[in-house]
Amino acid sequence: MMIRTLIQTTILSTSLLVPSMALAQDDVQVQTTDLGHGLYMLATDQAGNVGILVGEDGVFMIDTQYERLAPLIDHAQREISGQDVELVLNTHWHGDHVQGNAYFAERGAVIAAHHTVRERLTHPQTSHLLGSTAEPLAGAFLPSLNLGDHFTITMNGQTADIVHTPTAHTDGDLFIVFEEANVIHAGDLLFSGMFPYIDLDTGGTVEGYIAGMEAIIARSDENTKIISGHGPLSTRADLEASVAMLREGKARVQALVDQGLTLAQIQEANPLADFHEDWNWRFITTERMTTTLYRDITGRLE
Numbered sequence: 001m002m003i004r005t006l007i008q009t010t011i012l013s014t015s016l017l018v019p020s021m022a023l024a025q026d027d028v029q030v031q032t033t034d035l036g037h038g039l040y041m042l043a044t045d046q047a048g049n050v051g052i053l054v055g056e057d058g059v060f061m062i063d064t065q066y067e068r069l070a071p072l073i074d075h076a077q078r079e080i081s082g083q084d085v086e087l088v089l090n091t092h093w094h095g096d097h098v099q100g101n102a103y104f105a106e107r108g109a110v111i112a113a114h115h116t117v118r119e120r121l122t123h124p125q126t127s128h129l130l131g132s133t134a135e136p137l138a139g140a141f142l143p144s145l146n147l148g149d150h151f152t153i154t155m156n157g158q159t160a161d162i163v164h165t166p167t168a169h170t171d172g173d174l175f176i177v178f179e180e181a182n183v184i185h186a187g188d189l190l191f192s193g194m195f196p197y198i199d200l201d202t203g204g205t206v207e208g209y210i211a212g213m214e215a216i217i218a219r220s221d222e223n224t225k226i227i228s229g230h231g232p233l234s235t236r237a238d239l240e241a242s243v244a245m246l247r248e249g250k251a252r253v254q255a256l257v258d259q260g261l262t263l264a265q266i267q268e269a270n271p272l273a274d275f276h277e278d279w280n281w282r283f284i285t286t287e288r289m290t291t292t293l294y295r296d297i298t299g300r301l302e
């Protein structure tokens, strides 16, 4: 697929933290946000947010979105760096974070991820919550650098501290702390202002997810710029709000489980009703969040 012509460049919006610029193409836009120290967030409304670190040592990219969007993402990073991507890190195995891998690998990038990601990607993965199965990937889509639980990359004057959080959103989540820049890429440990997807079928748990968010909070201060997996550029306060919502939501569902209610009865009682307006979204609805909490607590599907 050729890199298509850039249709327009516009100033779209100004975030709370820093000015942003958007590249528009057909109906998909890449919004580029300069975080300082050679770090940028590249966002579309289609898939997981991308982070890049640009400098003399080359381009380090975190997550690659979908295959069809990879040329657009590459175009956006080239506008900044003028070069190919050197190193890709996947925060976890989900398709909206890894399907652009082959595009960048074929242009010379090394693909890195937690070692469980390669194992997940080479076998079918079924989600009971979504009612769908992700088919295996092969060849250039797969990570070739399979990381352990703690890893440091020094590049472009920045130290990237890469931390595995077991049993969180999946079993292979990494978050990345850029210490000098005070920037963190949270991967899907942060769905900012939205109910999170906790993938119980591939090793995620609610307590592990909360522990993962708390691990990021522990590495943050009030000035830390946090690239969410989904949603806007965020702050520690967004993580704290998400932790509080999940803890309260889990306690409410737990109380109904303790009374002996079935999943259907709990859905009917709708214990998350007052979270609906602020946290419900098209992918993780209030009903799906309730189902996730029930299944996590009981270990049962119904």
Ligand SMILES: [Zn+2]
Residues within 6 Å of the ligand: 092, 094, 169, 188, 197
């Ligand atoms: Zn995900």
